[in-house]
Amino acid sequence: MITPPNIQYELADKQQAIAAGGIGTILQLSKQLDLRNEINQAIPLFKLHLPYDEADHVMNIAMNLLAGGNCLEHLEDRRSDEAYLNAVGAERIPDPTTAGDFCRRFSDTDILHLMNAFNRARQRVWKQQPEEFFDLAIIEADGTQVETSAEKKQGIGINYKGQWGYHPLVVTLANTREPLFIANRSGNRPSHEHSAFYFDLAIKRCRDAGFRKVVLRGDTDFSLTENLDRWTDDEVEFVFGLDAMPNLVKIADNLDESAWKTLRRRRSEKKPPEKPRAKRLRLKEQIVVENGYLNKRLAGERIAEFDYQPGKCNRTYRVVMLHKEVHLTRGQMRLFDKEEPVYFFYITNAAKKAKPARQVVIDANARCNQENNISQLKQCALCAPLNDLRSNWAYMVIASLAWNLKVWAGLMIKPSGTSEQRLEQAKMKSKVIAMDFTTFRDRILMIPAQIIRRSRSLLYRLLSYRPSVDVLLLIESNIRRPLRC
Template sequence: MGRCRCLKSSINPKREALPVSTVIHDIDRIAVVFDDDNAVAAPGLLLVATLITRLRLESLINTTVKLRGRVGGALPGRKVLTLVAMLLAGGTHIDHADLLRSGDTQKVLPFRVMAPSTLGTFLRSFTFGHIRQLDKVIATATARAWAAGAGPGDGEPVIIDLDSTICRVYGKAKAGAAYGYTKVLGYHPLLATLASSGEVLHARMRKGSSQRGHNRFVEELIARVRRAGATGPITVRADAGFFAWKLTDTLTRLGLSWSVTVRINPSMRTAIEAIDDEAWVDIVYPDGGTAQVADTTYTTGAGRKKRSVRLVVRRTRLTEKSQQRLWPDWRHHAFVTNLDGTAVEVDRHHRAHAVVELNIRDLKEGAGMEHCPSGVFFANAAWLACAVLAHNLLRWTVRLGGMRPDELVVTRTIRRQLIDLPGRLVNLSGTPTLRMPRNWPWRHSFTRALDALRAVPAVPV
C-alpha cells in the first residue's frame, strides 16, 4: 500500500495517467493480430471527403474526363479520387492505394476505392488531350473552392510565383525523362503557386530537358485565375529560368505587375557599374554579409525592339573575415520589374518569391511528386495532376475548416495531426461513429474543421 501511495503522490493531478494495473512492463508479451474489420487506416480523410462531396468532384471528373473506349478508362471519377485519397494519406506509389482497402477505411470515403492494378491501367490510358481535361477539372475545382470561401476576397491582390522543378527518376525506361541544366535525370514540370496559401494554380509536365512553354503556360494560368473569381490586381514573380523579353511582353499585355530575375549580361553589367555610389541603400541581411540595393533604367534593343525597363539590383559582400579574402568584391543580383515603390520595397517583395520553394517541397514530400511511378510520359503527367489536386484539397480543407493560416502550413504536419490518426468506425445506436483516441492533442482542431466543412453549401447539381 505504501508503494501505491508513493506513486499516486508523484502524479500531477491535472494530467491523466494509466492505472498501475494496466502498465505492460514486458513488451514481448504483446500479441499482434490483423483482424479488426472496424479499424480505419486514415480516419482524418473524412475531412477531405466532406469537402469532396461539397465540391461534387466525382461527378465533375466523370463528366469532364472522356476516356471511354480506352482500356481502363471507365468511371474516371472514382479512380482519380482513389489516387488523391491515397496521396493525402501519405502514399507515394500506386500500390499504396491498398491502404484504403484495409479495415473500414472505404466507409469514410464517398466513392468506391479501386485496386492498384486498375489504377495503373487507368493512368496509362491518358493522352495529351485527356491531361488537358484533367487540368480543366482542377481549374473548375479551384473555382468552386474559391466560391466557397477558400480563395482571395473580392478585389484582394493576388501574388503568383512561377517556378520549375526536377522530378528525379532512376529508370532508363522512363519516357520523356532526360538530363537538364541540373545534370539530373528526370522530368521538368512548370508550376505556378499562390503565395498566400501555397496551392498550385497550374502545372504542366515537361520532358526533363525542356525549357519551353512559358508564354502559353502564363496565358492559361491568368485565364484560369480570372475564371476562378480573382478580381484584384495580379502580380507575377519568377526566377531567371523564366526570363525572356517575350514573357515580360506577355505579362504586360495581360495587364499584370511582374518582377523577373535576370542573368546579368555585359550590357546590364555596364548599366549596374554606372549606378552612383550614393544611390545604394543598405538593407537588413543575414549575419556574415552586407547588402545594398539600388535601381536604374536599363535600355536594350534598337528601333521597334528598343525597350526601357526598371532594373533593380542587390549587391552583397561577405564580411566574415575567414572568407572575405576569397570573395572581396560585390556580387550582384538583378531583376527587371514594372512595380512601383522604392528599390528597397520592391527588392523585399521580389525576394519573397523564395516561398515557392517551400510549396514545391510540400508538393513533392506531401503529395507524392517526389516519385513518378510509370514508364509512360502521360501517365506521369496524370499523376502530377492528381498530386496537384490532393495538394490543393488539403489547403482548401485548412482554409474552409476555420484554421489559422499559421497553425497548419505543411502537408506533413496536417497529415500527422488530422489525417493519419488512429480510429475505428463503429455503430452506436444506429449512428456510424468514428472513435478516436482520448486526449488526442489536436482533437479540437479536427472537430472544429469537420463542423465548418459540413456547413459549406454543396455545389448545385
C-alpha cells in the same frame, strides 16, 4: 521504463477501425465541392463504367496519399482493408495495376481538362473567402528535377548536373500555396519552357475568380522579354530576376555613387524573451576558421535602379540592382574584398510610388518560398512511378489533388464566435494552410477511428484524443456549412 508485459494478438469480431480517421472530413469536402461531377465531366475516358468511373480512379490515388500511402503499390493495402473500404463507402477500389492503366489513357488535352476541373472546384473554395482575399493574386512558377534511376522510362533526360529524370514546371498561387498548373517535361528542358502559356492560363483563372490585381514572379529563367509588353498592356504586374549580362554590369559599374542607397532588411518584430537562453556556438563557422578555409562574408548591401529597354520590348522598364559587398577571410586574417562585384538584377513594371526599389528586392526574395512549395509537392505528387512522360504527368496532376484538398480544408475555415475565438480560428486557418503535407496527414488525419455503418449514414467514432482533434472537428463543422454562391 519501457518494460512491456506479455503481448498477444487477436482479431476483433465485429468492430472495424482505420488509422486515418480524418479522411471522412476530406471526403465530405470533396462532396461539398461537387468534385466527382467536375472530374467526370472533364475527362470522359471510359465508354462504360464497369465498375469504376473517372472520379473513382482520381479520388482513389489522392485518398491513398492522404490515408498514409506513399506510392501506387500502397493501393493494395487500401483495397484489402475492409474497414477502409467501408470508411470511403466503396465495395472495392482499383488496384495498383488498374490505376497505372488509367493514367496511361490520358492525352495532353485530357490532362489540361483535369487541371481545369480542379480549378473550377478551387474557385468554389475561393468564393468562401473574405473580400480582402481578392485584393492580390501572386502567381509564381519554377521548374524542379524529379529524379529516377530507371532506364526504360520514355521522355527522361539528363540535366546539367548529371541527374536523370523529368523536369516538371509548377505554377503556384503563392497566397495559398496551391498548384494551379503542373506541366511535365523531359529532364533536359529549360525551366521557362511553356511557362508563358501557363502564366496566361493562371492569370485568366485568377481574373475570372475576381482577383483585382495579379502579380507574376519568377527567377531569371522566367524573365521572358517577348511577353513583358503584352502583360503590361493587360495590366499584369511582374517582378522577375534578370541575368547579370555584361551590358547591365557595365551600367551598374558606371553609376554615380549618389545613385546607390544602403539596403536595410527589416528584422523580426518579435518581443525578446524575458529570460533569454544562452546562445550555442556557431560550430560550422568555428571549423572554417580553425582549418583556414576561404570564407565569404556578406558585409553590406546597396540598391540602385535605372530604366532599361530589353531587345524584344518596345518600352522601358525599371531595373533594380542589388550590390552585395563580400569580404574574403582565411582563418583570422582578412584577405581582400571580392574583386568582381556581386550584382543581382530585377526587372519590373511596378510604379516607383507603389513599389520602391527596396520593396522590389523583398518581393523578388519572397518567391524563395516556391522552393518550399515544390518540396511539399515532392512528398505526395512530384514523382514518376509509371513508364512514360504523359502518364507520369497525369499521375502528378492527380496526386496534386491530395495537396489541394489539404489547402482547401484550411481555406474552408470561417472564423466565427467571439473576438477571441475568431482570432484563434484565424490563426488555426493560417497554420493549416502553411502546414507541411506529412505534418497535416500525420497530425490531423491519422487519428484512429471506429467505422460504424448505419442504414443511411456512416459514423466515424474517434478512438483517441489529442489537441489536433480540435482542428479536425473545426474543419469538419465549417465544411458542413452551405457554400456561398
